[in-house]
Amino acid sequence: MLxxxxxxxxxxxxxxxxxxxxxxxxxxTALRDAIxxxxxxxxxxxxxxxxxxxxxxxxxxxxxxxxxxxxxxxxKLDVDAGxxxxxxxxxxxxxxxxxxxxxxxxxxxxxxxxxEHEETDLCSKISALHTKSxxxxxxxxGVAAFLTDASGRFSDVYLVLKRDVSKIDxxxxxSRQQGVRQHHIVRVPALRNANxxxxxxxxGRNLDNALYAALVLHDAGLAQVSGNAFISYxxxxxxxxxxxxxxxxxxxxxxxxMPLPHPYQLRPETAEAQRRFLxxxxxxxxxxxxxxxxxxxxxxxxxxxxxxxxxxxxxxxLQPNDLLPTLLPxxxxxxxxxxxxxxxxxxxxxxxxxxxxxxxxxxxxKELPAPWSGNSCVYYNSVTGQLLGERPVVRHFPGxxxxxxxxxxxxxxxxxxx
Numbered sequence: 177m178l179x180x181x182x183x184x185x186x187x188x189x190x191x192x193x194x195x196x197x198x199x200x201x202x203x204x205t206a207l208r209d210a211i212x213x214x215x216x217x218x219x220x221x222x223x224x225x226x227x228x229x230x231x232x233x234x235x236x237x238x239x240x241x242x243x244x245x246x247x248x249x250x251x252k253l254d255v256d257a258g259x260x261x262x263x264x265x266x267x268x269x270x271x272x273x274x275x276x277x278x279x280x281x282x283x284x285x286x287x288x289x290x291x292e293h294e295e296t297d298l299c300s301k302i303s304a305l306h307t308k309s310x311x312x313x314x315x316x317x318g319v320a321a322f323l324t325d326a327s328g329r330f331s332d333v334y335l336v337l338k339r340d341v342s343k344i345d346x347x348x349x350x351s352r353q354q355g356v357r358q359h360h361i362v363r364v365p366a367l368r369n370a371n372x373x374x375x376x377x378x379x380g381r382n383l384d385n386a387l388y389a390a391l392v393l394h395d396a397g398l399a400q401v402s403g404n405a406f407i408s409y410x411x412x413x414x415x416x417x418x419x420x421x422x423x424x425x426x427x428x429x430x431x432x433x434m435p436l437p438h439p440y441q442l443r444p445e446t447a448e449a450q451r452r453f454l455x456x457x458x459x460x461x462x463x464x465x466x467x468x469x470x471x472x473x474x475x476x477x478x479x480x481x482x483x484x485x486x487x488x489x490x491x492x493x494l495q496p497n498d499l500l501p502t503l504l505p506x507x508x509x510x511x512x513x514x515x516x517x518x519x520x521x522x523x524x525x526x527x528x529x530x531x532x533x534x535x536x537x538x539x540x541x542k543e544l545p546a547p548w549s550g551n552s553c554v555y556y557n558s559v560t561g562q563l564l565g566e567r568p569v570v571r572h573f574p575g576x577x578x579x580x581x582x583x584x585x586x587x588x589x590x591x592x593x594x
Contacts, residue, residue, distance in 0.1 A: 178457050178547045180269040184365050188275050188295060188420070191284040199286065200363060202275055204294045207361050207424070210317055210337060211301045211407070215308060263400065263431050266547040267390075267457050269367060271426040278418040295420065302422045306409035314425065317405040322364065322391060322428070325356045331381065331388035334360035335405055335426055361405060362424055369459045379452055386456035390430045392449035398436060399453075403428045432563075439560050451561025457547055458556055483509035486522075493526035501588050510578065514590075518574045534572045541568055 186201040277295065279285040305315065319338040324331075336344070336359050344355030366385035383389050393399035406425040415421060430453070439447035486494070486509055494508040503511070515521060521531040537543065540559045546552040555564045578586050 177265050177549065178267050180267075180367075181272070182269070182365070182367075183272045183274070185274045185276055185416070185419070186365075187277070187279055189277055189279050189286045189291065191286050198357065199291075201273075202362055202424075203358075203360050204298050206340075206359055207407075208294070208298045208301055210361065211298070211305055214315065214317065215301070215305045262434050264434050264546075264548045265429065265431045267430040269428045271365060271428070273362060273365070273424045273426065275420045275422070275424075276416065276418045277420065299421055302407065302409050306411065314406045314408045317361070317407055320403040320405045320426065322387065322401055322403065323356050323360070324388065324391065325353045331366065331383065331385035333364045333366075333385065333387050333391065335362050335364050335403075336360050337405065362426065364426055364428075367428075367456065369456060372455070372459045377451075377455060379448065383448060383452040386453055387428065389449040389452040389456070392446060393432075393453060396442070396446045396449075398433055398446070398450065400431045400433070401428070402431075434563075434565055436563050439562055447561060450563075451558075454556065454561055454563055455558060458544060458558070482506070483513045485509065486512050487524060489524050489526060490522045493522045499588065501585075503588060504585065507585050507588065510580065510586075514576065514578070517576050533574070534570045538568055538570055543567075 188199055188202050188204065190200040192198045192200045277292075317337060321336045321338045321341050322333050323336055323341075323344075324333060334356050336356065340359045343359055345351035346355075364387060367387045368384065387401075390399055390401050394401045404427045406427070408423050408425065410421045410423065413421075436450065439450060442450065483506070490512065491505065491508050494511050495503055512522070515528075516531060517533055519530055519533045520528055523529050537555070541555055541557050543553050544556050546554045546565075552565070555566070555568055556562070557568075578590065580586055
């Protein structure tokens with residue numbers, strides 16, 4: 177399984193753009209209620225992310241509600257007698273969220289005694305729970321659900337404790353938005369790779385967040401998104417100025433249900449979400465090529481390469497004795513490619529021999545290590561967003577297009593080929 181981790185210092189005083197009296201990153205009231213419920217439990221159940229503990233985290237559930245506001249057509253996932261559909265845990269990420277009362281640049285700021293009182297009360301409750309529970313490093317808040325607020329305008333994802341999901345009225349977009357705003361603990365920072373230019377790949381704003389893309393796949397029945405929430409009290413830690421003495425840890429896990437269907441079988445937004453999520457987990461193994469400018473003509477020109485070089489002896493054999501014009505070196509290389517497309521090649525002795533015209537993999541496909549346990553590999557097409565567990569079938573067509581620029585001598589090359 178591919179793993180990632182990130183740390184974020186967020187302001188509790190940043191206002192939400194659409195709701196200027198609401199906090200953007202942290203719902204202090206919901207977190208305070210969660211801490212109070214945890215304090216009332218006996219004994220306190222504490223467990224740290226990544227600790228060497230014989231106990232396991234709560235099992236990753238399969239949520240029976242829609243995580244995004246989109247009504248996605250679910251793909252049939254019934255496992256047949258052959259057991260073809262398999263759940264593959266492929267990605268996990270732990271976000272450590274620290275909080276400060278300092279305002280963030282270029283954002284509307286909340287101010288007033290009420291906000292300060294809420295923060296002070298929250299810190300007091302966390303400190304009291306820390307003392308009561310015997311000073312564990314990290315305290316388990318419970319199983320997490322990840323939801324959007326149904327606005328459909330942004331790719332924001334909110335963490336709601338699974339036990340609170342039933343309190344949200346999902347019947348309308350307005351009631352869902354209000355419920356998520358009331359019961360969420362934190363707005364989860366977007367999952368992005370620092371060196372990944374999502375706009376260069378043609379993704380819209382809603383898909384700049386890989387976690388949002390995973391939730392679209394979840395609703396389509398192609399993935400399972402699960403997680404847990406933890407809180408830690410920073411008792412013996414040197415804090416930054418205006419930093420609050422606690423952190424929230426968000427652990428996200430994503431499992432794919434393999435094999436994934438061909439993107440052409442999916443709705444466009446689901447196919448794009450599949451391509452976006454796979455580009456996130458494979459970005460380091462499949463970096464953006466030099467000269468890439470999105471899905472454009474210039475990109476395809478940058479992918480095209482000259483015909484392979486041939487030895488001097490093969491080049492001599494590619495010049496026919498009865499052809500008056502002398503083929504230039506690049507024309508002979510083009511001729512060698514034409515012959516190879518039909519299963520023919522020249523040996524070093526100048527003899528025509530048979531060869532396998534099929535490429536090792538079709539265009540745009542790559543063989544990569546599987547993002548789950550085991551020594552298996554997967555085959556990934558970054559252009560279409562297709563992922564296969566078996567080598568894709570190469571459909572070979574004997575012909576080809578000779579698409580050299582005008583005036584470079586395509587006719588003599590083709591005459592020799594004939």
